[in-house]
Amino acid sequence: MLWSLLVRYLRPHWKLLLGVILFQLAQSIASLFLPTLNADIIDEGVATGDTGYILRVGGLMLLITLTQIVCAIVAVYFGAKVAMKVGRDLRGAVFSRVGEFSEQEVTRFGAPSLITRSTNDVQQVQMLVLTTCTLLVTAPILSIGGVIMAIRQDVQLSWLIAVSVPILLIAVGSIVVRMVPLFRRMQTRIDTVNRVLREQLTGIRVVRAFVRETQEIARFARANQDVTDVALSSGRLMALMFPIVMLVLNVSSVAVIWFGAFRIEDGSMQVGTLIAFLSYLMQILMAVMMATFMAVMIPRAAVSADRIGEVLATESSVVPPANPVNATVGQGELELLDVGFSYPGAEQPVLRNVSFIARHGQTTAIIGSTGSGKTTLVNLLPRLFDATSGSVLVDGVNVRELSPDLLWGQIGLVPQKPYLFSGTVRSNLLYGKPDATEEELWQALTIAQARDFVTEMNGGLDAPISQGGTNVSGGQRQRLAIARALVKRPELYIFDDSFSALDLATDARLRLALKQSTDGATMVIVAQRVSSIMDADQILVLEDGRIVGRGTHEQLLDTNTTYQEIVSSQLSAEEAA
Template sequence: MKLIRLIWAYVRPHWHLIVGVVVFQLAQAIASLYLPTLNADIIDQGVATGDTGYILGIGGLMLAITLVQVVCAIVAVYFGAKLAMALGRDLRLAVFTRVGEFSEREVSQFGAPSLITRTTNDVQQVQMLVLLTCTLLVSAPILAVGGVIMALSLDVPLSGIIAVAVPVLLVVLALIIVRMVPLFRLMQKRIDTVNGVLREQLTGIRVVRAFVRERVETSRFALANGDVTDTALRAGRLFALMFPIVLLVMNVSSVAVLWFGAFRIDEGSMQIGTLTAFLTYLVQILMAVMMATFMAILIPRASVCADRITEVLDTPSTVVLPTNPVTSVLEHGLIELDNASFAYPGADQPVLLNLTFVASPGKTTAIIGSTGSGKTTLVNMLPRLFDATEGEVRVDGVNVRDLDPDLLWGKIGLVPQKPYLFSGTVASNLRYGKPDASDDELWAALDTAQARSFVAEMEGGLEAPIAQGGTNVSGGQRQRLAIARALVKRPEIYVFDDSFSALDLATDARLRQALRRDVRGATMVVVAQRVSTIIDADQILVLEDGQIVDRGTHSELLEQSETYREIVQSQLTAEEAA
C-alpha cells in the first residue's frame, strides 16, 4: 500500500520518536486497563466491608496510577506531534526537491495548481494521519485486546455481549467507509480545480477587469467552489452517521450488560464491583473501536493524498543528469545544434525538426518567426529545460546531456519571455545569479539594461521593495530588471526570449547598443517579434513550423527570403527596411 510505504520511508529515520510514542502509549493503556480492577476491589472489598483504610489505600494507588497515566499521555502526544511535524517537513521538502528537478514537460503535465495542492494540502492530510496514529491508534488495539482479555477474566458468559456488539459496529462502519473513499478522491481533484481557477483569476486580474468579466469569473469560481462543497457535504453526511451509530451500539450494549449482569448478581455469580469493572471494559473496547474507526475515516483520504504525492515523487524528469558529467571545457560560449528535433510524447508532429546552426562567441544570433513556430522551445533546449528528442545540442563542443548542470547553467544567462521577479528588493533580485555581487556591479548592470533611472527614483534605490512576481513595477521595468539580473551574472551565453517586447523603440535601441558594448565577447541568442530588435544581428534564423526556412543577415534575407520580407513589410516602412 502506497500510504504505508510512504509514511514508513519518512518516519523510519526518526525511530527514537516512534519508540517513545509506543512505550508511553503502552504505559498509558496498561494504566487504563488496571484502574477498573482497582475500582472493583474498592466496591467489593472496601465498601462492602466498610474498611475505610482499604478504600483510602486503593484510592491513593488509583490516584498515583492516574497521574502516571496523565504524564504518559502528555509525553506520548509530544513525541507523536514531533514525529508528525518531522514527517510533514521532510515530505514537503522531498516533493519540492523533486519538482525542482522536473523539466518544463513534467511541470506542464501536472500543472502548477495541482503541484501546490500536493505539496501543501495532500502532505497535511498524511501528516494529520500520522499525528492521530501516534495519539490514538497505538493505544486503541491495546485497549481493545486488553479490554476483551480483562472482560473474559471477569465473566465469560457476559462477554458474549462484546462478541456481538463489536462485529456489528465494525460491519456498519466498514460499509460507511467504503462509500467515503471515492468521495475523498473526488474532493482532492476538485480542490485542484478550485486552486487552478483561483490562480488563473488572480494572475489575470487585469484582463478580467479590462474585459468586465468579473461576474463571469465569479460564476466560474462559484461553480468550482460549489462542486467542492457538494462533495464535502456528501462525505460529511456519511461521517455524521458514524458517531450516532457508535453511541447507539455503546448504549444498547451497556443496557444489555446491566440487564444480564443484574441476573448474574442475583444468582450470586457476580459482584457489583465486578459488574462495574465489566461495564468500564465494555466502554473501553467500544471506544477503542471508535478511535480505530475515526482513524479509518482519515485513512481513505490520506491514501488518496499519498497516491498523489507518490505520483510526483515517482515521476522521473525527462532531463536526466549525466552519470559522469563533464566539469570543464576548453571553448567559451560556442553553441551548436546538429539536426536537433523536439516532440512531445504522443504528438503527431514534432515542435522542432532537424535544426542545425552555430552561434559563436562575440556574435548575435537572432531567431524570428510567427507565433507557434517553436522559438521558445528552441531556446529552452539550450539550458536543458527541455532535451532534444533527436539530434544534439552542444555547448562548448560538449553535448548538453553530458555537461555538469551547474557548469551549463553557470554559462547561460536566460531572460525568459515572461520575466519573473521574486519578492524582496531590487538588489536581492539582481543578485539572484551572483549573491556576492557588489553594489557597483548592480548599478553597472542597471546602466546597461537602461534601468538605472527608474531604480534611482524608487524609494530606497537598490533596497526598494519588489512584490512577488514584480507586480509593483511595470512590464517594461520588469523586463529591464530581468535583463540586469542576467547581466550581473556575467555568463558566456545570453539568451533573450522576446525580452524587449515591452520596451519602446528608443529604449530598445539604447539597450541593444549598450549590450554590444558591454558584453562584446559573449554569445547572444535573441528571440524577437520585432524586426527592429534584430536588424543588426550577425545571423538571423527564420523559423516556420519548427524548421529553419532561411538564414543570413538582415540585408541578405531581404534579398533571398520571401518569408522574412513579409515579416519586414508588415512592420517597417520601405525606408526603415532599407
C-alpha cells in the same frame, strides 16, 4: 503506496516512535488496572466498611491515574513531533522532486495540483500519522486487554462483548467504506478550486477588461459548490457515525446492567465486578471506535499518499547525465546539429533540421512569425526540454552530457515573459550572483537602461518588488530581467523577445550598451522586430520550425523572400536601406 510512504518516512524517526509506543503501552496498562481496583474498593472496601482498604487502594488508583496522565501527555507530544517531522520531510521531498521537473512534467500535473499535493495532501498523511501515534498502541491494548480483564471479572457475561463488538465494527465499517470514494473526489475537487482561483488571480486584468466577472464568479461558485457537496456527503456519513456508536455503547451498557443484575440477584456476581465489567466493555468499545476513526482517515490519507507518490515517482524527462562533463573551454559557443523537436502528444514537430553555430563574441538573431518555434528553440539550450532529434552543443559538448550546474551557470536567459520574485530590486538582481557588488548592480542597470527608473523608485535598489514583478511596468520588468542576466556575466546570453516592450529609442540604446559590455560572450537574440536585430552578425529566419534563411541583414534583404516580407511589413523603405 501509503504503507511504503509511511515506512520510508517514519524510519528516520524510529527513536521518537519507540518513545510513543513505550509511553502509550504504560498508559494503556495503567488504564486497564483502574476498573479492577475500583471493583476491589467496592467489593472489599465498601461492602465490608474497611475504610483503610478504601484509602489504600484509592491512593494507588490516584497514583496510577497520575502516571497514566503523564504517559499520555508525553506520548502525544512525541506523536505530534513524529507527525510534524514526517509532514516536513514529505513536503521537502515533493518540493525537491518538483524542482527537478522539466516544463513537461510541470505541465502534466499542473501547478495548482502540485501545490495541493505538497500542502493539503501532505497534511492528510500527517494527520493520519498523528492519529496513529495517539492510538497505535492504546486501541489494541485496550481492546484485547479489556477483553481479557473483562473475562477475568466474569466469564458468563462475556458473550455481550462477542455480540456488541462485531455490531459496532459492522456498523462503523459500512460507513467507512462509503466514505472512500468521496475522499478521492474531494482531493480532485480541491485541485479544481485551486486551479480556478489561480487562473482568475493571474488573469484578473483580462477578466475585468472583458467584463467577465459575473461568469468567473459563477465558475468559482460551481467549483466551490462541488467541494462543498462532496464535503457535505462525507460529513453526513460522519454525523451518522456518532449516533450509531453511541447507540451500540448505550444498548450494551443497559444489557450488561440488565443481565448483570440477574447474576447479582442470584449471588453469583458482586456489584463491584459488574461495574468493572461495564468499564471494561466501555473501554473495549471506545477502543474499537477509536480504531474505526483511524480507519476513516486511512482511505483519505491513502488517496493523498497516492497523489504524493505519483509526484515522487515521476522522473524528469530531462535526465541529468550519469557522468557529467564538469569543465569546458568556457566560451559559450553554441552549435545546433540537425535539431528536431516535437511536444509530447503533438502530431507535427515544432522544429525540423535546425542547424547553426552561434560563435562567441558574435550576435546571432532568430526572427520569424509568431508560432514559428523561436521560444521552443531557445528552451532547448538550457534543457527546459530536450531535443527529440539531433544535438545541442555548448563549447562542443552535448548539453545532455554537461553538468547541469555548469550549463545553467554559463547561460544568462531572459525569458519571453520575464518573472521577478517578491523581494527588492537588489534581491532580484543578485539572483544569479549573490556576491555581486553594488557597483556591478548599477553597471548592469545602466546597460539595461534601468538605472534612471530604479534611482527614481522609492528605496532605489531596495525598492520592493511584488511577486511576479507586478508593481513595475512590462518594459521595466524586461529591463530588470536583462540586468539580472547581466549581473551574472554568463558566457551565453539568450534574449527571448526581451526588447518587445521597449520603445525603439530605448531598445537601440540598450543593444548598443549590450554590445559594448558583453565583449566575447555569445549572444542569441530572438525578436519579432527587425529593428532589434538588423546589426546582428548572423540572422536566422525561422518559418514553421525550419531555418529558411541565414546571413546578415543586407544579405537576407537581397536574397530571402520571407525576410523581405517581414522587413517590408515592419520598416519603411528608407529605414531598411
